[in-house]
Amino acid sequence: MTSTFRSGRGGLACIALCLLAACSTLPRNGGRDQLDALLAGRTPPLQSGSSGSTDLRAALSGPLDPEAAVALAWRESPRIRLLLAELGLASADLFESGRLRNLTLSAGRMGGSDGTTTLGIGLLLGDLVTLPARSRIGRQRWQAALAQTAQALVDEAAATRTDWIRHVAAVQVAELREAVAEAAALSAELAARFHAAGNISALQLAREQAAASLARTEAARARSERFATRMALAERLGLAGRSNAWRTPARLPLPPLADPDLDTVLSQAGQQRHDLAAANALLAADQSAASLARSLAWLGGIEFGFEREREDGERRSGPHLSLQLPLFQQGQAQRTRATALRDMARERVALLQLQLQREVRSGLERLATQRAIIATFRDALIPQREAIVAREQERYNFMLIGVFELIQARQQEYDAYQAYIEAIRDYWLHRVELARVAGGVLPGDDTPSGEAPALDDLLGPPGDHDPHHHH
Incomplete structure (x- = not known):
């Protein structure tokens, strides 16, 4: 009986060296620690699992400001x-890129009285030769996956802040x-008495009466918007269907005293x-892959091994080599594909850089425009509307x-107040978007210049918004 033992990479010693070289491990803590380092100062630390009911x-014991809302979403959403689960796919790819493929074990037996049993074990030579390059490419793609997840988290934080802004503004509006509808209803009631007289x-x-009906519909629409924005924020926080025991501040903050300059952003x-x-990380990986394809694509079909044979007590051994003949393909498709992927990655970087320039410049322009609109409402339109009401009150007192x-x-004064609140809302929406474009936060985000006026600030002491109240 004859037995044959064939080991890939030239023997057991070579296999041992290869296995020692294939030492990649799965990222610690699923990559959360690396994400926290990337996002330090811009998002809360990542946690695993939802908090308990007590936590x-x-x-939820106090009003949720934007940062508390983001922190809550990080725990509950x-x-x-x-x-984070999707990042696990990339961690699996990283692990695989730094490991050799498993050995292939084969066995066979030829029939007859003097049958021959063969055993074989082998690996492709290309695996060993390309392992360092594949490990490097795998690490580059892992860095790209980390950065993509970090950007998705920055986007999610911005979306949470946006939903918070929309809800607080909807509460104010x-x-x-409601105050306008109440005033219109009183006006319609008074008109009915005057008409009867x-x-x-x-x-x-x-x-x-038509004005009162319109005011009721606008109040109903505002209540519906308040409910819709609350549900959107609850869903973003991971609380929809779980808890309604949360609240936000009653007013939006006023804009910071200044906006950042173009060069800073x-x-x-x-x-x-x-x-x-x-x-950029994907570009580096694709450049490495293209270089590897140009130089080593033809190695994929080479197997190098060692044979040992025993027959009638006699042992024979020697090297073994198998090679795919490159008659029909010489790696052209692999090289072309790798080159195309590299070129796509390069142009993707260039496109992102152009988009970044446009988004930053447009965002700063929108921010400056909205700041000017707020100033116009605060310094001109609202004082003018208040002056008109004061003069009309005087004329009414003299029965003119x-x-x-x-x-x-x-x-009309109420309408100006609402437009003012919405202008403040739009400023913060633009600022959150610009912060997202800039990577998460902007200088001055944590230093608002005060709070937007509450309803009592706008309408004056109780009774002042009653149309029958005389100043």
Whole structure:
């Protein structure tokens, strides 16, 4: 009986060296520690799993500001856990890139009285030769996956802050619209009494009733928007269907005293945009892969081994080599594919850099425009509307106009208040988007210049918004 033993890479000693070289490990803690290092100062630390009911109640005990909302989402939101789970796919690829493929064991027996049994074990030579390059490419792709996940987390933090801003603004607008609807209802009631007494026409009564109906619909629309924004924020926080025992502050913050300059934001974006870092890491990986394909694509079909044979007590041994003949393919497809991927990666980096320039410049322009709009409302339109109401009140006191003209002036003042609140909201929405473009935060994000006015600040002491109240 004859037995043959064939070992890839030239014997057991060579196999041992190869196995020692294949020493990649899975990333510690699923890559969370590396993500925390990438995002330090821009997002909360990542945690595993939801908090317990006691921890959740403690987190919801006070009003949620934007940063507390982001921290809560990091603990409770399935979106965050999904992003981290997807990173596990990349960690598996990293592990695989630094490991040799498993040995192939084969066995066979030839029939007959003097049958021969063969045993074989082998690996492709290309695995050994390309292992260092494949490990390097795997690490580059892992860095790209980390950066892509970090960018997704930055985007999610921005989306959470955006939902928070929309909800707080909707709460303020709904409160204002309720006051307007109440005033319009009182006006319509007064008009009905005046009409019954013969003091106003049916046309004027119809106008006041129509105005009250419109105010009711606007108040209902504002309540619906408040509910929709609350549900959107609850879903973003991971609380939808779990808890309604949370609240936000009653007012938006006012804008910071100044906005960052162009050079600061461009520099920060260039250093902190994780999608750009991911694109550069993928470019490096694809460049390495293209170089590897040019030089070693033909190695894939070579197997080198060692044979040992025993027959009738006699042992024979010697090297073994098998080679795919490159008659029909010489690695052209691999080289072409790798080159195309490298070129795509290079242009993707260039496109992201162009987009970054546009987004930063456009974002700063929107921020400056919105700041100017807020200043116009604060310094011009609202004082002008308040002055109009004051003068109309004087004219009403001297019976130069009727009560309905005064009410109309007051409602136009309310509309200016609502537009002011919405202008502050839009400023913060633009600022959150610009912060996202710049990598997560902007200088001055943590130093607002105060709070937007509350309803009592806008409408004055209780009773001042009553259309029948005389100043």
